Amino acid sequence: MLTIMKSELLVTAIIFLLLFVKLGKGMKNESMLLLIQVLLLLNFIAGFFFNTEGILFDGMYQSTSMIVLQKNILNLGVYLISLLFSSWFKRSEHMPEFFMLMLSALLGMFFLISSGNLLMFFLALELSTIPVAAMANFDLDKKRSSEAAMKMILTSAFSSGILLFGISLIYGATGTISFSELPQHLDGTPLQVLAFVFLFAAFAFKLSIVPFHLWTADVYEGAPMATTSFLSVISKGAVAFIFISTLYKVFQPMQGTWYNMVMILSIATMIIGNLFALRQQNIKRFLAFSSIAQVGFILVGISSGAKEGLSSVVYFILIYIFSNLAAFGVATAIESQTGKENIDDCKGLYQTNPFLSWVLALALFSLAGIPPTAGFFGKLFLLTAGASTGSYFFITIAALNMIISLYYYLRVIRAVFMDKNEQPVEKIKIDLSAKLGLTICAAGIVLVGLLSWIYDYIQ
Amino acid sequence: MNLLLLILTPLLTAVAVLLMRNATQVRWVSFIGAAVQLVLAFALFFAFRNERMAGNTAEMLFQIQYNWFPAWHISFHLGVDGISIAMILLTAFVVIAGVLVSWNVEKMTKEFYFLLILLSLGAYGFFISLDLFILFFFLEIAVIPKYLLIGIWGSGKKEYSANKLALMLMGGSALVLVGLLGIYFNAPEKTFDLLTLSKSYIPAEVQQICFPLLFVGFGVFTALFPFHTWVPDGHSSAPTAGSMFLAGISMKLGGYGCLRVATYILHDAAKDYSTIIIVLSVIAILYGAFATMMQKDLKYINAYSSVSHCGFVLLGIGMMTKTSMTGAVMQMVSHGLMTALFFAVIGMIYERTHTRQVNEMGGLLKRMPFIGTVLFIVGLCSLGLPGLSGFVAEMTVFMGSWERPDTFSRVATILSCLSLVVTAVYILRAITKTAMGPLKEQFATLTDARWNEKLAAIILVVGIIAIGTAPFWLNDLINPATEIIKQHLMIPTPID
Secondary structure: OOOOOHHHHHHHHHHHHHHHHHHHOOOOHHHHHHHHHHHHHHHHHHOOOOOOOEEEHHHOEEEOHHHHHHHHHHHHHHHHHHHHOHHHHHHOOOHHHHHHHHHHHHHHHHHHHHEOEHHHHHHHHHHHHHHHHHHHOOOOOOHHHHHHHHHHHHHHHHHHHHHHHHHHHHHHHHOOOEOOOHHHHOOOOHHHHHHHHHHHHHHHHHHOOOOOOHHHHHHHHHOOHHHHHHHHHHHHHHHHHHHHHHHHHHOHHHHHHHHHHHHHHHHHHHHHHHHHHHOOOEHHHHHHHHHHHHHHHHHHHHOOOOHHHHHHHHHHHHHHHHHHHHHHHHHHHHHHHHOOOEHHHHOOHHHHOHHHHHHHHHHHHHHHOOOOOHHHHHHHHHHHHHHOOOOHHHHHHHHHHHHHHHHHHHHHHHHHHOOOOOOOOOOOOOOHHHHHHHHHHHHHHHHHHHOHHHHHHHO | OOOHHHHHHHHHHHHHHHHOOOHHHHHHHHHHHHHHHHHHHHHHHHHHHHHHHOOOOOOOEEEEEEEOOHHHOOEEEEEEOHHHHHHHHHHHHHHHHHHHHHHHOOOOHHHHHHHHHHHHHHHHHHHHEOEHHHHHHHHHHOHHHHHHHHHHHOOOOHHHHHHHHHHHHHHHHHHHHHHHHHHHHHOOOOOOEHHHHHHOOOOHHHHHHHHHHHHHHHHHHOOOOOOOOHHHHHHHHOOHHHHHHHHHHHHHHHHHHHHHHHHHHOHHHHHHHHHHHHHHHHHHHHHHHHHHHOOOEHHHHHHHHHHHHHHHHHHHHHHOOHHHHHHHHHHHHHHHHHHHHHHHHHHHHHHHHOOOEHHHOOOHHHHOHHHHHHHHHHHHHHOOOOOOHHHHHHHHHHHHHHOOOOHHHHHHHHHHHHHHHHHHHHHHHHHHHHHOOOOOHHHOOOOOOOHHHHHHHHHHHHHHHHHHHOHHHHHHHHHHHHHHHHHHHHOOOOOO
């Protein structure tokens, strides 16, 4: 039992350790951050060992090698966040609390991915959301930060309500809440479809699928950059993992129903996310809409309904973590020193900060799906998985959306490399851990694609 | 000979360029890298000839295959036939000339050469890959360097041109991608392997959908009408070496893709769409020629004439006789060398006179005998003077087209022949106005070409004259390969 719940236990242990350290009050922020980084790195490394599959608590909790891998991908993301935002963490007065909240949310996500019935699923989803709202409020002196937290709490409360309603309808229609028993009772009656739609809407809220995306840009903009990146990468990743396994395993009998929903929402998400991203000036809002569009692409992979769909989505999320965190890492480096967070402020960045510029370029090319970055492989496999159902109309729209997205990613590239600026951003000092984080991200962006065994490992 | 060398040499050169400390080192490293590429290309050419002489009739030689993403049936499969070797030789010539011509680039030299070498890496990889996935991978690798080359080192409305080029080319490759996925999922066995796919039967209705996707997708790269609009803007805004690479290499990616992927694999649909391709290419040939008549800027003249000349490539492919396809490949090589040289000369002139307007120049031959002479050679090549490569290539396309006896093809051939007259008009007008006549006062102190420019021009002129005087070398190289494609096209369509 200990090894089955290894990931959760490790994270809980770190949370308690932080609590004691915090109560001791003896440590400076720098040394504490170093301790946290080391712990998180160990946590990530430990994710490769002593992995056992099994079911606990009467089917409420399950673990497979795929689930362990998914958790470890999230661990990696959290470790990278602890590196990239170090300068912000060092300035923060409540750094241990931030990590406690973040790790609690991570714990919730672990239970979410491992959940074996709807009750567990609901609890875990709440645990993974509420701490994030507190994290969004962490720029204590900024009004926008509180506004973001408020919006986050309200929308997630609303989506929880819808989810609970859906769960109760499912229980009423089938008489069970266990994931393993549900498929036998599902036959696509209107009541079940209605319940499924409610469930789907809750997922859509968390993944910010159009038309449930309206909270995203405001929350991303108002929240501190570390929270924004956690929301856009880790929490999206976790929900996408459980979403795909729910669709593939639990609602497998209703595949005809959900395929159409996924397809229509995917097209809407890609198009609207892309079109809104075209006009954004603020780099956080820009990344918010670009991440909405990326979710649209993830839905293309999910629509496949076969095991290629699962592996391509997991692979894509791994790449997405590297690329998006690299972009946020560069943005935060600029913002923390100069306070600027508009795309126009990046004009002429290359003259003064070549390293940051190249990392940003790699990240954006990867998000746009340009080879040789890993994003190319990720997007291509998503599209290939989506094409396996034979809907070429869908794939053509997705491929054309890649061009729209290329346009706005190139807009940033143009500002950084081509536009002239009399007063470019001054030379930015990046501390060692942020540099390490950016280097890991850049290496990930290049290598995850070219080294094909990583994909085989995921499979 | 190991084909991986062709990918590793540019890769190592690019890495080495990044490690260099100053501009002089960067230039010499790039030059050495480009020279090694040229040597490799010739070594490959002779090794290929020897194998063929020794009686090796395999379709693709020097094959190597590694597993890459086995879950998606993708393998890193390389191999060459005559067409690939012709394109590789072309690439090597243009790369070394481009590196030499850019000797004076002072702004961000390291990045400039890095991107040039990266572009050549994409081109080499594209021409030797036998797996459609890696073919697509290399095709896309070649797009972004062009965007940055134009956007950073370009002139005029460079941002607009760079964006237009990148978006249109990515649009083309998006169509290619959908077409490739269509083939992948509908072939009898799921594979991206070119050789396997060419031998297997792909259902007719799938071919009908995938062929236009692939042909138009690749066609965007090679200025297929009406998707040619990026060509004039892109070429005129690009820096000299950028234009050379764009016209000399990048546009050839499209032609090669149309022939090797679209026509070769989807041969049934290719026959059905042949008429449309011919119509579009005749429009491109005539439209390009007449549009050039109206241009006053030397770069625009060459860019629009590229649209016209690349029309011959598509015409040759569309006619689908063995000779016309050989002509198409020869036209790709010839046009690649010729436009690269033309852009190089325009760059040299512009650097000295600071104008590209034909009307503002005159008598340049007096001050710059070398550059003026090269301008004449390239102009005469462009209008199809016998003894230079343009004549050989266009003649082969026309002869191949004439082999089709129906009235429609005859009319199309005659119409495209007419463009030669128009070409003669605009070329002669442009070069005489530039090089002949009284020397303008402000140009009295101009200097002739430096060693690097001379070397670049000589390398390309040698290529042009070699093809023009001894076309059989190229012909013998390409013919067996087009023969195989032709045999595929001869297979009667099975009736379901």
